[in-house]
Amino acid sequence: MKKTIKTILTLSVVSSILLSGAxxxxxxxxxxxxxxxxxxxxxxxxIQAEEAPAAVATPVTATAKEVNNExxxxxxxxxxxxxxxxxxxxxxxxxxxxIESTAMKDLESxxxxxxxxxxxxxxxxxxxxxxxxxxxxxxxxxxxxxxxDIVSLRVTTYGFAGGAHGETRTDYYxxxxxxxxxxxxxxxxxxxxxKTIVDKAVxxxxxxxxxxxxxxxxxxxxxxxxxxxxxxxxxxxxxxxAIAPYSSGQPAFRIPIPGNESxxxxxxxLNIAGEAIPADQGxxxxxxxxxxxxxxxxxxxxxxxxxxxxSADSSAELKKGAQWTKVTLGKDAYFFAKEAPFxxxxxxxxxxxxxxxxxxxxxxxxxxxxxxTPAGVIQISQQP
Numbered sequence: 001m002k003k004t005i006k007t008i009l010t011l012s013v014v015s016s017i018l019l020s021g022a023x024x025x026x027x028x029x030x031x032x033x034x035x036x037x038x039x040x041x042x043x044x045x046x047i048q049a050e051e052a053p054a055a056v057a058t059p060v061t062a063t064a065k066e067v068n069n070e071x072x073x074x075x076x077x078x079x080x081x082x083x084x085x086x087x088x089x090x091x092x093x094x095x096x097x098x099i100e101s102t103a104m105k106d107l108e109s110x111x112x113x114x115x116x117x118x119x120x121x122x123x124x125x126x127x128x129x130x131x132x133x134x135x136x137x138x139x140x141x142x143x144x145x146x147x148x149d150i151v152s153l154r155v156t157t158y159g160f161a162g163g164a165h166g167e168t169r170t171d172y173y174x175x176x177x178x179x180x181x182x183x184x185x186x187x188x189x190x191x192x193x194x195k196t197i198v199d200k201a202v203x204x205x206x207x208x209x210x211x212x213x214x215x216x217x218x219x220x221x222x223x224x225x226x227x228x229x230x231x232x233x234x235x236x237x238x239x240x241x242a243i244a245p246y247s248s249g250q251p252a253f254r255i256p257i258p259g260n261e262s263x264x265x266x267x268x269x270l271n272i273a274g275e276a277i278p279a280d281q282g283x284x285x286x287x288x289x290x291x292x293x294x295x296x297x298x299x300x301x302x303x304x305x306x307x308x309x310x311s312a313d314s315s316a317e318l319k320k321g322a323q324w325t326k327v328t329l330g331k332d333a334y335f336f337a338k339e340a341p342f343x344x345x346x347x348x349x350x351x352x353x354x355x356x357x358x359x360x361x362x363x364x365x366x367x368x369x370x371x372x373t374p375a376g377v378i379q380i381s382q383q384p
Contacts, residue, residue, distance in 0.1 A: 059142035060085040060151045060177060065100065069107065073114040074131045074161070078103050081137040081153060088181035095173060099155060102171065103135050106157050113161040131161035138363065140230040143177045145372075147257055150184050151175040152229040158339075168240060168339070170250065172226050186227060189234050189257050195221055198236055198255065205253045212248045212343075231372060232257055240340070249342035268292065268372075272302035272380045284378065285356055291346045292378070293356040296327065303368060303382050316348075316355055318366075325365055327357060336365045 060083060067078040080103045086092035114131035121128050134157075141152035153173040160166030174184040186194040199220045206213045226237050237252040238244070244251050268284040270277040277298065285293040296316060300307040305318040314329035325335060332347040344358040362368045362380050371379045 057144040057148065058085060059144045060139070061142065062137060062139040062153060064137070067103070067107070069111075071111075072128065072130065073118050074111050074133060076107055076110070076133040078107065078133075078135040079137060080135060081139070081155060083151070083153065085143075086151070086175065086177055086181055087179050088177075091175075091181035095175070099171075099173070103155075103157070106135070106159070107133060110159045110161060113159075117162040129162060131159070132166070133157070133159040140228045140235075146232040147189065147229070147259070149177045150188075150229055151177050152184075154228050165246070165340075168250065170226070170237065170239070172228050172237075174227070174229060184229070186221075186225065186234065189229075190255075198225070198234075201255045202236060202253050205251075206243070213244045213251070217243045229257070246340055249340040254345065266376070268376050268378050270294065270298075270378050270380065272299065273382065275302065277302075283352065285349075285351055287346065289346075292359040293346065293349065293351075294359050294362070294378070296348065296355045296357045296361075298354075299357070299362060299366070299380070303362075303366060303380070305366070327355075327361070329355065334361060334365050336367065 062081040062083050064079040065082050067076070067080060069076040069078075080100050082096050082099075083092055086095075110131065110133040117131070118128040135155065136158075137153060137155045139152075140154055141150060143149050143151045151174070153175075155171045155173070157169045157171070158166055176182050176184045176188070186198060190197045202218060202221070206218060221236070226239075228235050228237070233254045233256050235252050235254050237250060240246055240250055242251075268286070269279060270282040270284060272282075282295055282298050287293060297307055300318050303320075305320045305323075308317045308319075309315075310317065315326055317326045318324070323337075327334065327348050329350060330347050332343045332345065333341045334344055335341045342364075344360045344364065346358045348355050348357050350356070359370065359378065363370045367383055369379075369381045369383050373379065
């Protein structure tokens with residue numbers, strides 16, 4: 001385990017050096033996670049935007065540059081994000097170059113590790129095993145939501161070259177989308193006392209479920225703390241093993257960004273795969289802690305998944321091609337592919353004789369695209 005921790009932290013440090021040094025970019029906040037809890041802020045801090053947002057904001061987009069590579073030692077499938085639409089095109093080019101360079105260096109590193117492991121296996125008379133590596137991404141904020149003109153991109157690198165399980169690193173690119181772009185910092189969101197605010201939120205989250213974390217490990221965030229922005233919240237994330245065991249996945253803590261509470265819709269409707277869902281068919285539930293819950297079977301059907309209900313353990317299995325997942329009533333435990341189980345802050349519930357899951361299930365588990373409009377429409381579509 002110590003060797004794995006050292007490897008993950010070394011990769012994170014290397015990424016931090018790349019982001020703040022050779023690329024000539026301001027630090028873009030690199031680190032990792034998944035298990036999120038919402039923490040309210042009692043005293044909002046006004047966010048001072050560098051520029052007034054345009055009347056009609058143009059969303060920034062991310063498209064995939066795919067790199068596939070396979071030999072007897074390693075099978076790699078990289079979806080490298082390419083940003084477009086930033087106001088500062090020079091900064092955009094530097095960010096894109098940095099992301100691609102990081103992915104390709106990781107590929108060479110994992111190829112070497114897989115070869116060394118198989119060479120050792122052959123020398124010892126053991127069977128060789130093909131390793132794997134993949135890069136995936138999520139554009140969490142396209143600059144049109146709250147806070148205005150902030151773009152947030154999450155890039156995850158997974159590699160396996162032998163051992164009990166693979167290694168995951170998540171890099172974050174938070175960008176102030178202004179004429180002279182720069183990295184967005186937590187201080188931009190919560191003011192000069194951001195460390196106090198974030199530390200309090202993390203400690204409260206740990207105290208709510210202490211069994212999921214190492215005891216007395218969290219000592220407070222530092223200036224390199226990883227985070228992304230999604231749906232008006234800052235998501236504070238930690239890499240595997242940093243504050244919790246592997247079984248807890250990559251812990252994350254959601255903190256509402258102050259200043260936009262009055263703009264939140266009072267009710268929501270669904271639009272799934274381009275189809276507007278009547279309220280009587282797709283009722284949306286908002287829990288007391290503001291978690292948005294959506295009907296699972298409707299979500300599965302519209303996105304092309306086959307759903308099977310297991311009455312023995314009150315669980316539902318979803319399958320589409322090689323994709324498979326399972327949710328269980330009352331258990332805040334979710335997974336996708338070979339990732340470790342993680343939490344979404346709410347367990348599936350039964351309401352109106354239907355199973356409901358957190359809206360985050362759509363993007364974090366089913367890998368769908370989820371957006372919320374000021375008019376109260378939740379748009380869900382399957383990513384290509």
